[in-house]
Amino acid sequence: MKFDEVREHFPIFKKLDAEGIVYLDSASTTQKPFEVINAVTDFYENHCSNVHRGVYRLGEEATEMFNHSRENIGKFIGAKDREIVFVRNTTEALNLLSYSLGSTLKEGDEIILSNSEHHSNIVPWQMLRERKKVRLKFVNSRHDRPISPEDLSPLISSNTKIVSLTECSNILGNINDIRPISKIAHDAGAVMIVDGAQSVPHMPVNVKDMDCDFLAFSGHKMLGPSGIGCLYGKEEALEELPPFMGGGEMIRTVTKENFSCEDIPIKFEAGTPNIEGAIGFSAAVDFLRNLGMSSVRNHEKELIAYTLKKEEESNIEDLISYGTRNIEKRAGIYAFNIGEIPKFDKEHISSENVSVKIHAIHPHDLSSLADRTYGVELRSGHHCAMPMTEDLGVSATTRASYYVYNTREDVDKLFEAIKASIRRFGF
Amino acid sequence: MKFDEVREHFPIFKKLDAEGIVYLDSASTTQKPFEVINAVTDFYENHCSNVHRGVYRLGEEATEMFNHSRENIGKFIGAKDREIVFVRNTTEALNLLSYSLGSTLKEGDEIILSNSEHHSNIVPWQMLRERKKVRLKFVNSRHDRPISPEDLSPLISSNTKIVSLTECSNILGNINDIRPISKIAHDAGAVMIVDGAQSVPHMPVNVKDMDCDFLAFSGHKMLGPSGIGCLYGKEEALEELPPFMGGGEMIRTVTKENFSCEDIPIKFEAGTPNIEGAIGFSAAVDFLRNLGMSSVRNHEKELIAYTLKKEEESNIEDLISYGTRNIEKRAGIYAFNIGEIPKFDKEHISSENVSVKIHAIHPHDLSSLADRTYGVELRSGHHCAMPMTEDLGVSATTRASYYVYNTREDVDKLFEAIKASIRRFGF
Amino acid sequence: MTGDDYINSEILDEHFRTPRNFGRITGHDVEIIETNPTCGDTIVLDMKFKGDILVDIKYITRGCSISTAAASILSENLMGKTREEIEHTTKEDVLANIGLKLGPARERCALISYDAVQKGIKNHFKRK
Amino acid sequence: MTGDDYINSEILDEHFRTPRNFGRITGHDVEIIETNPTCGDTIVLDMKFKGDILVDIKYITRGCSISTAAASILSENLMGKTREEIEHTTKEDVLANIGLKLGPARERCALISYDAVQKGIKNHFKRK
Numbered sequence A, B: 001m002k003f004d005e006v007r008e009h010f011p012i013f014k015k016l017d018a019e020g021i022v023y024l025d026s027a028s029t030t031q032k033p034f035e036v037i038n039a040v041t042d043f044y045e046n047h048c049s050n051v052h053r054g055v056y057r058l059g060e061e062a063t064e065m066f067n068h069s070r071e072n073i074g075k076f077i078g079a080k081d082r083e084i085v086f087v088r089n090t091t092e093a094l095n096l097l098s099y100s101l102g103s104t105l106k107e108g109d110e111i112i113l114s115n116s117e118h119h120s121n122i123v124p125w126q127m128l129r130e131r132k133k134v135r136l137k138f139v140n141s142r143h144d145r146p147i148s149p150e151d152l153s154p155l156i157s158s159n160t161k162i163v164s165l166t167e168c169s170n171i172l173g174n175i176n177d178i179r180p181i182s183k184i185a186h187d188a189g190a191v192m193i194v195d196g197a198q199s200v201p202h203m204p205v206n207v208k209d210m211d212c213d214f215l216a217f218s219g220h221k222m223l224g225p226s227g228i229g230c231l232y233g234k235e236e237a238l239e240e241l242p243p244f245m246g247g248g249e250m251i252r253t254v255t256k257e258n259f260s261c262e263d264i265p266i267k268f269e270a271g272t273p274n275i276e277g278a279i280g281f282s283a284a285v286d287f288l289r290n291l292g293m294s295s296v297r298n299h300e301k302e303l304i305a306y307t308l309k310k311e312e313e314s315n316i317e318d319l320i321s322y323g324t325r326n327i328e329k330r331a332g333i334y335a336f337n338i339g340e341i342p343k344f345d346k347e348h349i350s351s352e353n354v355s356v357k358i359h360a361i362h363p364h365d366l367s368s369l370a371d372r373t374y375g376v377e378l379r380s381g382h383h384c385a386m387p388m389t390e391d392l393g394v395s396a397t398t399r400a401s402y403y404v405y406n407t408r409e410d411v412d413k414l415f416e417a418i419k420a421s422i423r424r425f426g427f
Numbered sequence C, D: 001m002t003g004d005d006y007i008n009s010e011i012l013d014e015h016f017r018t019p020r021n022f023g024r025i026t027g028h029d030v031e032i033i034e035t036n037p038t039c040g041d042t043i044v045l046d047m048k049f050k051g052d053i054l055v056d057i058k059y060i061t062r063g064c065s066i067s068t069a070a071a072s073i074l075s076e077n078l079m080g081k082t083r084e085e086i087e088h089t090t091k092e093d094v095l096a097n098i099g100l101k102l103g104p105a106r107e108r109c110a111l112i113s114y115d116a117v118q119k120g121i122k123n124h125f126k127r128k
């Protein structure tokens, strides 16, 4: 498949093109190709049954499809099927670890995160801190360059038990090179957890190469259904973890007195899973593999390079953007502001209508206007990364994010929309 | 819609009818009508976007559809939308409670369950026992009658904090009258949790009428997608609960130091939810409402009555079935055995091939044979209810379970298949 | 939200560019800080009562045009009202006063000042 | 599983109705109890070694025809084999010996005795 054919595989563009809508929010969730939609409806119309236990035909078909999906998704990141736990999303994967791995920590143990993490790689650990009196430390890196091993080293101590970092920031687009970071974590005897929500969909990712212990990612951010995601865990690491949720499937035996666990990965999958979700996710992986992950990465690299070039050429007053400008380390994510509205600070509440005074357009207004004027769909707010938003010193940003179906014309429209918004709302 | 038109709404029956397959495993998962399938594909093809945060058109559409689904499912059980938490399934709902509500318990507190619970209403509490040193007590009721208030009373003590029972057993089909049980629990100051996985799909259920504090159920068992379920909680009860998983959506603010929670129900929904799952679930609820839940209940009552009559008439040697024979208290679930293979007992391992000796057919063999001979799809094993299976004194049972699309002819086929299996495997 | 409404709304523009009652009250009876979880925007809202009557209301927002304009319109409408009148003001009233058809996310922008007012009333009159 | 295979399999029938090596070994070197989580079926499997050689293997199942027949066939095949030979027996070998195309759930029935054997080998030779 070539990139100029990609859009034809996505039924929604018929509607979006007709209505003149440009979808630039793929970091939030992605559109679905008919290959994925068909995989889901095929399950409903021809194979619908529960998995694992049925010894009749339909049940066997469903189980085989479900098992195949696990194997296929595993291969996509260089893992065995035993190492793939199905969860709802990246968030659940990280919560699973915060409960299960977290239960093995003790008071004073330390967990290292960064200031560019998504809330789902912060809040679970804050909740664990309540339960276990562990300590959280933050790598505080600048917005304009990726996290480096040197950022991590000073935070390492003999109490470091977990290092949990994103491979790609969903607000900055910075790509962090995990392998050397993982080495530092392992040398310190810590477990390396990677939030792959923004990397697995957008670039070649191999768990062996990056040498992480755990990797979390979501199906809906890579052309698959929502409600399905994966936690990869090294075989030995998963085997050592206590279970997270209890119930059907994950057990070997249950008496009134006690239970024993099934083998990995089922040990971590209590209850009826999202069966059609897993099957659709596997179809999404086939679609991406077919495109080639290096091509996907190149396509997005081109789009972000073009965006930064447009930004420079267009010379828009008060346009400020964030993230590294090194294209090799930058994903297809572009967060920006038209004038920076400072973050709210209880101690220094100035009695002025700041945005009017500094001629800034609030991101909410900008994305409403971009939608209303040029049909350009942008996300605005904190992008579930409040700590980084705060470190940027702003109250919010507007973000465009690209995927396989976006084009240079979409980027052109983005800048048209920004200019139109300034004309409408500017001062 | 009349019941003889129901099957036409399920595309899968085109295939199943052509292949002569009779699906009798709806207690495990149900088939999906085109109304549900279309709701899911319509989302993919016309509205796909993330929920809650988008201020652009697609995002607003998706959010409105998602919110409407919550409201619609709430109405179906007599609850407000604020009282409906979306989860993956019944199992996750009960685990959420075991972690969240469970964290408020202390050593010595008591939780009352029953011997007919599904593993998902046992194992989470056993895991909580590990964490909190609480005590579990079991109502040990007979297989041939529902749990009564009198069964519960002797177990109540001043330490009783939670009573968690199923409204309908997935192995016996017995329907427990929750209202008087709930009263006993509340009088003792305990929280009443109801596993509605087998009741909400099959009979009129109203949370106000039964006066429970929490109710758990799964979409995939009531014509909806898998990967989506609900935890109903009384408004005040939900407000008091600490959060379960942390991450995106469920927060109000996040700093490196701390986080604060969103309002209910979002407080309990971390990360991107199963959006199309919720929308499909809502379409399933519309379908059922359109049929009328009293009619659904009557339809299944007729089928189980017919089954018990067939059982008596057919007079099959060694056929033993379980569950109450009072049709008013019996759902469309029929578990049985051809000869009872006693449960495995480590202390008394007899050196005989018991099943051959007693001329019993193992449920696995029976359901493989029923499938191969008459295309009748039955589940066999412990049905995630090992404690009840053990109390029945058997190693496993075979189960037929009915739903809106099943007919008397399906029941006839069931008995044909049983007889054919005996001919093939009998002694 | 229909595009044209929003783009051309004069009320919105007016109240956003020159918000009424913007600022703080020294010697307020109640101060509420409310955050919109959708975007992290925040409002500080001060109120002063004489008996049951709201005699002053001021706020500072660090928010979008809708949240600022909504706070401005709300403050004008509530000034001088009784506790009971304020308690009976509904979300629907507030949205009607803005006069725009808003989507679910931007509705939250419009209602953040309303939520702050209701919380403030609760806190103030509970305390006594 | 294809229906006819299963319904007409003589091997299955033979080994199920008159399983070989059924029973217990008094003075076994290792005893394994293994449960099939799919259905709760259980096997007790005893083994006796002389050095590296499996000199006796017996089992009791409370299971279906496939799990019983599979244990019977496996016990015949392994009797007299060396530790290494047993360790190198694969799941695929076991399934091939039964000669039926099984679905994923019934595969587990067929493999429960195999799992027990492998666990037993591990336990026995680790201990020394």
Ligand SMILES: Cc1ncc(COP(=O)(O)O)c(C=O)c1O
Pocket (backbone or CB within 6 Å): A248, A270, A271, A272, A273, B027, B028, B089, B090, B091, B092, B118, B120, B121, B166, B168, B169, B170, B195, B197, B198, B218, B229, B384
């Ligand atoms: C009574 C009962 N409770 C709980 C469950 C678990 O449902 P799920 O697998 O959807 O979590 C089931 C399903 O088998 C059930 O029948």
Ligand SMILES: Cc1ncc(COP(=O)(O)O)c(C=O)c1O
Pocket (backbone or CB within 6 Å): A027, A028, A089, A090, A091, A092, A118, A120, A121, A166, A168, A169, A170, A195, A197, A198, A218, A229, A384, B248, B270, B271, B272, B273
């Ligand atoms: C870096 C990162 N981590 C985690 C998440 C959470 O993903 P989900 O909502 O699928 O759990 C996201 C999605 O926004 C993300 O971008």
